[in-house]
Each structure stands twice: as C-alpha cells, then as structure tokens.
Amino acid sequence: MSDTAKVLIALVAVLVLAAFPTWQALGAAGEAGRPELDLPEDETQCVEDTEFMTARHMELLNQWRNAVVREGETEYTSTLGETYTMSLTGTCMGCHDNRETFCQRCHDYTNVAPRCWDCHVEPGGGGDE
Amino acid sequence: MSEDRRTFLKEAGFAVLGLGCGLPLVRGAFALPQHGTEEDVQSSSQWAMVVDLEKCLNEEVRAVSAAACHSEHNVPDIPDPDDKIAWIWEEKYKHVFPDQVHEHSPVEMREMPVLVLCNHCTNPPCVRVCPTKATWKRESDGIVMMDQHRCIGCRYCMAACPYGSRSFNWRDPREFIQTDGNGEMPSDFPTRTKGVVEKCNFCAERLRDGRQPACVEAVDAVPGGEGALTFGNLAEPDSEVNRILSEKHTISRRVSLGTGPNVFYVV
Numbered sequence: 001m002s003d004t005a006k007v008l009i010a011l012v013a014v015l016v017l018a019a020f021p022t023w024q025a026l027g028a029a030g031e032a033g034r035p036e037l038d039l040p041e042d043e044t045q046c047v048e049d050t051e052f053m054t055a056r057h058m059e060l061l062n063q064w065r066n067a068v069v070r071e072g073e074t075e076y077t078s079t080l081g082e083t084y085t086m087s088l089t090g091t092c093m094g095c096h097d098n099r100e101t102f103c104q105r106c107h108d109y110t111n112v113a114p115r116c117w118d119c120h121v122e123p124g125g126g127g128d129e
Numbered sequence: 130m131s132e133d134r135r136t137f138l139k140e141a142g143f144a145v146l147g148l149g150c151g152l153p154l155v156r157g158a159f160a161l162p163q164h165g166t167e168e169d170v171q172s173s174s175q176w177a178m179v180v181d182l183e184k185c186l187n188e189e190v191r192a193v194s195a196a197a198c199h200s201e202h203n204v205p206d207i208p209d210p211d212d213k214i215a216w217i218w219e220e221k222y223k224h225v226f227p228d229q230v231h232e233h234s235p236v237e238m239r240e241m242p243v244l245v246l247c248n249h250c251t252n253p254p255c256v257r258v259c260p261t262k263a264t265w266k267r268e269s270d271g272i273v274m275m276d277q278h279r280c281i282g283c284r285y286c287m288a289a290c291p292y293g294s295r296s297f298n299w300r301d302p303r304e305f306i307q308t309d310g311n312g313e314m315p316s317d318f319p320t321r322t323k324g325v326v327e328k329c330n331f332c333a334e335r336l337r338d339g340r341q342p343a344c345v346e347a348v349d350a351v352p353g354g355e356g357a358l359t360f361g362n363l364a365e366p367d368s369e370v371n372r373i374l375s376e377k378h379t380i381s382r383r384v385s386l387g388t389g390p391n392v393f394y395v396v
Binding site for chain 2: 118
C-alpha cells in the first residue's frame with residue numbers, strides 16, 4: 001500500500017471520528033429522546049393549537065398574568081373564538097391535572113426551571129415538591 | 130459706537146450670568162404641570178372600610194377577622210415576632226393614633242386594642258417609592274395592589290408606609306403554613322416566597338366575585354360582631370360606609386401626613 005493511501009485512510013478515519021457528534025445526533029435524535037407526556041383523555045383542544053402551546057405557552061401565561069394581576073381582566077378569547085378564564089391553577093390545571101407527568105417532565109427534558117409553583121398552589125395539595 | 134475688547138467681554142459675562150439666574154425659573158415652569166398630572170391620578174371609585182372600635186373590643190371579633198384573612202390568603206404563622214407576617218392585626222390605641230392621646234388620657238383608652246390593616250391610601254407613599262411598580266394604586270377601585278411577580282424585595286415601600294402595614298418575607302413562608310391531613314393549604318391563593326413584601330389587598334380576589342372581604346364576613350358571623358367592620362364604596366353616595374361616615378364621629382390614622390387613608394375608625 002502506498003503512503004498516500006495510508007494517509008488518506010487515516011484522514012477519513014479522523015474526519016469520521018471528529019464528526020461523531022453530528023452523525024450520532026442525526027441517527028439517534030428525534031422522537032426517541034422526547035419525554036412522554038400525559039395528556040388529558042377527554043379533551044382534544046387546548047386553549048390554542050398544540051404547536052403554539054408547545055412553543056409559546058410561556059408567553060401566553062405571561063400575557064395572562066399581566067392581564068389578570070395588573071389589568072384586572074379575567075377572560076381570554078382564543079383565536080378560535082372560545083373564551084377561557086385566565087387561570088393557571090383553574091383553567092390549565094383543570095385539564096392538565098398532573099404537574100409531574102406534564103409540566104415537570106418536559107421542563108426537565110428542556111432543562112428549564114420556571115418558578116410558578118414556588119407561589120401558586122397546585123390543586124390537590126401538591127404544593128410542596 | 131466703538132467698543133474695546135475689555136468692555137465687550139464684561140458685558141458678555143454679565144449677560145451669561147443673567148441668563149443663568151433665569152434658568153431655574155424656566156425649568157420650574159416646565160416641572161409644575163408634570164407634578165400636577167402625577168397628583169391628579171385619582172381613582173374613579175374607592176373601596177373603604179369602617180372599623181367600629183367598640184365592637185372590636187370583643188376579643189373574638191378581632192381573632193376571627195385575622196384568622197379568616199390569614200387562612201384565606203395563606204399567610205404564614207411565624208412565631209418569631211421579628212419575622213412575623215400579618216395582613217390584619219391588633220395594636221394599642223396609643224400606637225395607632227399617637228396624635229390622639231396624651232399623658233392624661235385614660236389608661237383604658239390608651240391601651241385599648243385596635244384592628245389595623247393597609248389603609249389603601251388615596252396618595253399612597255409606598256406606590257411612589259416602588260422602583261418596579263410592583264405595588265400600584267388600581268384606578269378602577271382604588272385598591273393598593275401588589276404584584277408579587279415584580280417585587281424585588283427592596284423594602285422601600287415598607288420604609289415609606291407610615292402605618293407599618295407591610296410585612297417582609299424573611300423566610301420561606303410555606304414552612305409556616307398549616308396544611309391539613311392531605312397536605313392541602315388553607316386556600317388556593319398563591320403563597321409568597323422568601324424575599325418579597327406582602328400586605329392586605331382588600332380581598333381583591335373576592336371583590337371580583339362580588340363577595341365581601343373575608344374579615345368583614347367573619348366578624349358578621351360572630352354574635353355582637355355584626356357591623357364591627359363595614360366595607361363599601363366611597364364613590365356610591367348611598368353606600369353603608371358613606372352613611373356611617375356622615376352620621377358618626379370617625380377618625381383615620383395620621384391624617385396630617387396627607388396620605389389619605391381609606392380605613393376609618395368609629396370612636
């Protein structure tokens with residue numbers, strides 16, 4: 001085997017190894033790593049559509065918070081025209097009644113630690129961790 | 130007319146000096162209307178409370194009002210007086226109305242227990258000093274509100290309040306909230322965290338549902354306590370609070386400060 005061939009083989013091996021994170025992620029990522037969330041059984045429609053809720057529920061909650069606490073409003077009209085009471089513990093937890101298997105699971109996965117439950121009281125006495 | 134360099138410089142110097150003297154006046158003229166608009170923020174309506182001192186001499190009346198309020202709002206019961214949190218509590222008359230007593234006032238009067246709470250002032254000094262607008266005077270009904278999400282715990286409001294109506298959470302309050310057998314707190318009202326200030330909110334959450342504040346409801350249920358606390362709107366001419374205020378001799382706390390308290394006491 002010529003030296004050129006050896007160098008080329010070594011070079012390819014190094015490149016493949018160096019790119020390990022990329023091709024490993026391409027193969028293994030996706031659905032497999034996602035947390036399994038418990039969804040309400042008797043409800044199919046959230047306040048807004050699922051894609052919006054997954055990506056931007058925190059913005060919606062902030063908007064609700066300011067509207068309720070600072071403006072004294074209570075009702076939210078969704079893009080579908082439905083009205084909901086703006087309440088984390090009432091409306092949200094009314095359907096998503098298990099914080100551990102819904103909020104917490106995904107927040108652990110995405111490594112975020114919102115502080116809602118430092119103050120808000122989870123229905124059913126799960127106030128403490 | 131010819132001027133030499135020296136005269137010109139002298140005159141120019143006096144001119145600049147003269148202009149400088151006038152500047153504060155100019156700025157004052159601009160500042161006055163600004164100050165005026167800040168003062169003009171008045172609530173279209175104003176909740177108020179009338180406390181009947183005589184009816185509140187009944188120990189049970191005072192006890193149930195505080196108990197009802199504190200369980201309604203998940204107020205922690207911290208034994209250490211330095212860390213205590215209270216929304217409504219009792220103080221001696223001589224401390225509540227220091228300008229109403231003197232050394233010859235009857236001792237029973239000076240030592241008399243009086244229920245105190247946030248006065249939801251018309252010109253609240255706490256609101257003026259809050260750097261984050263975590264506390265503000267709600268225009269719709271005059272309640273001095275607290276937004277715990279925004280409070281940074283600087284305690285300026287506590288320094289500004291002349292009534293000591295605010296408490297600071299030196300500890301995690303959850304450790305001092307009595308839970309029942311199932312671990313449930315007395316109420317679903319959000320607790321606070323270590324490092325924020327809290328106070329009476331005139332039961333804004335109950336008023337939203339058209340209910341009376343918890344303390345008022347509680348004292349009305351005590352025999353002889355009916356009317357010990359009366360709650361109503363000052364903007365409604367026929368309200369019960371307006372009737373009492375027009376018929377009876379009432380006082381409010383440290384009127385001379387100009388805060389405009391909206392809790393009144395029938396003496």
